[in-house]
Amino acid sequence: MNVExxxxxxTYPSGKTALREINLSLSSPNLIGLLGPNGAGKSTLMKLLVAGLLPTEGVISVDGKPLMxxxxxLKARLGYFPQSFGLFDELTVWQFLDYMAALKGIVNSKEAIAAAIQSTNLEEKQKAKIRTLSGGQRQRxxxxxxxxxxxxxxxxxxxxxxxxxxxxxxxxxxxxQMAQDRLVLLSTHIIEDVQSVCNQLIVIxxxxxxxxxxPAELIAGAVGHVGIFREKDRRQxxxxxxxxxVNTAQGIVCRAVAEELPDFVEQVEPALEDAYLYLISREAIQ
Known part of the structure; x- marks a missing residue:
């Protein structure tokens, strides 16, 4: 699958502009991490990709044809988990998934439901009503x-x-594992969730x-801009x-990013989170 x-x-009716002239190419197989602060436009982009919203301007094409x-x-080939996802509390887990399978028009729904339950470790809860589940179980x-x-x-x-x-x-x-033969887009603000599995990153x-x-390209852009120092040595x-x-035996050690590191800061190798924060900090002052 290729999404252009x-x-x-x-721009929403309120006048708020959520996205501005986005150009992207997404192709399978791929696991793509979508990063950005709250309010950056990540959820809006995903709603546009599933045709939950109509764009003010621009085009989304799937395999060379306009999305609309x-x-x-597309929806027959799509799996979507929005941030605010409603569940029917009086249904059991199995009943809810059976209902969703019917909406998707899935053939051999029992087999599909069993596979989904196994993949999400919900075997022990499949007959439980959703209202009895913990927050993490509802997420699953x-x-x-x-x-x-x-x-x-x-x-x-x-x-x-x-x-x-x-x-x-x-x-x-x-x-x-799923991204081995399909396109997976993972939006999160948790860097750990993308640093070990995503082979492509998009920052909004x-x-x-x-x-x-x-990820390697993002990290490379932060080389020379990440350092550590003891808080007592800090100058304005x-x-x-x-x-x-971080509290240590030598006192509080700070980690920081900067366009130019001061002389009291010891340069260190950046991690992905450093590189992301460096990018966002640069954008914030431009």
Missing amino acids: ISKLSM KQERL VGIAQAILGNPHFLIFDEPTVGLDPEERISFRNLFS HQGRIRFAGT EAGLHITSR
Whole structure:
């Protein structure tokens, strides 16, 4: 599957512009991480990709054809887990997934439901009513409905919120496995969820694409701009953005990014989170 986005802009009736002239090319097989601060435009982009919104300007094409001319075909090949996903509390997990399978027109629904339940570790809860589930279990039900029927294009909006670390690792591995033969778009603000599995990253800030490339390319752009120092040694420096503080035996050690590191800061090798924060900090002052 190939999705082409050309000069895409979205302005809501309130006058708020969520996206500005977005140009992207998404092709399978691929696991793409979509990063950006809250309000950057990530959820709007995903709603446009599933035809939940109509763009103000621009075109989305799927396999060379305009999205709006093949909306029904796309939705038959799509698995979508939005950030705000409603569940029917009085249904059991199995009943809810059976309902979703019917909406998707899935043939052999029992087999598809069983596979989705197994993939999301919901076997023990399949007969439980959704209202009795914990937040993390409800999140797993949402992921299960998205992967029903092995869709060719999967879109996940903050899928690991509310999951414990072990569950998050399990689902990162599941997303990576699915991306071996399909297109998976994973939107999150949790860097750990993309750094080990995504082979392409897209960073959105203030409605514009600020970066599109590999994690290694994003990290390379931050080399020479990340450092550490002891808090007691800090002097007032403009443009120094502290990203973390850690208590050590020698006192509090700070990690920071800057366009130019002050002389009291020791340069270190950037991690993906450093590179992301460096990019966002640069955009914030431009």
